[in-house]
Amino acid sequence: MADEAPTFRLFVASFTDFLVVAIHTILYERGIYPQTSFLSARRYNFAVRQSRHPKVCEWITDAVASVESELLKGTVDRISVVIYSKQNKPLERFMFDVSRFPTVPTSDLDVPLESADVEGSSPSVLPLVDLEEQMRATMSRLSNCSASLDVLPKSCTFTIAVELKGEDDAPLTHPQPWIPVQGSDESLGEVNGKRTLPLRAVRAGEMAFETWVEELSEKAAQDSNTSSLP
Template identity: 25%
Template sequence: MTSSMQSNKSAITLKGSAAIVCDYLNYGINSILYQRGIYPPESFKNDENYGLTLLMTTDDKIKNFLHTTLEQLKGWLVDRTVNKVALVITNVKTMEVMERWDFTVEYEEDTLENPDKVSEKPLNQIKNEIRDVLKQIASSVSYLPLLDCLCSFDIQIYTKSDVELPKEWAEAEPANIKNAQSVQMRAFSTNIHRMETHVIYTNVN
């Protein structure tokens, strides 16, 4: 009986897995906004998670935007209707896309036939995998070109064509980058969702 209770305690459901993915995206996007200088460093505060000190925005508008977006995303991850989330960084003056971070979602095959599937993968192992990706995001500033212009960001979510969008959402054009170069980060998996992270940027050479 005890071992059964312990086993159930460590099981991750589809909803739990979607929450883990969105938690990663919240920390990852905040880290990118800080590392890439989209907002002043003084508008971020330290937050401890995944065994790291991470920078999170203190701006209520950005926090609310990310919260609303990720809550919507969570439902789509449960329904398995999302295949990619993109963080798009744009030059405010020219509207040129300077950089795009692609977070590609894959679904373990048997979850399509068994939506009640749970993952027995230890949460600590998943968090360690996420930590490795977040460390790569933080170190990306060492090779990405300097963004020496005023930039803004937006989030695009790529869904199946039959998904009904909330009324405040709009269809967006793909954010293509000229002379693009790409770097792939490590992936992590909950054994329900698998997420790969890429950064695509303009090759200035």
């Protein structure tokens, strides 16, 4: 398999596998669920955490499967894991910018991908060794992000949001996995007041995406209210 050109379906699956691990890591590091509810695992030759609660795992798996279906259509610009206070105010957004992913017609999802540089050679579309190394580096940054972020209040929740490219319509199927909102909807943290923490830019063949964290202005207000309590 390592010597064969991957299909776009495999390309997308490689990213969504990473996204599942990243979401579990975020939930653990940001204390959304008790750390005792996570078990130790290894991915990308790196120690990671995974929730052992069946319902949490099922929700993440289903959500990422819905993300994957949109990625295969080439409609996704950015993916975010949004953390909310118990008052349902957005506090943090973990961003995954996939706008540079290649666009492939539906009829070619299982056709081997090929790329050529300016000199006419054919570099690997998905170099697995390089990809694992960069995914490992990204997981390392995610696993240490809490050291650079303020402590979250108790009883936070989270959701996953997908931002579509400008020319694409929101997916409207039944049953519907997504709730369409305007791109400037403050419920997703689309506000001006925020602090950005860069995490990692991944570039392995055609697999190119960036990750960062945004601390939102609502979080500063939450911290201020908490510190003023007697």
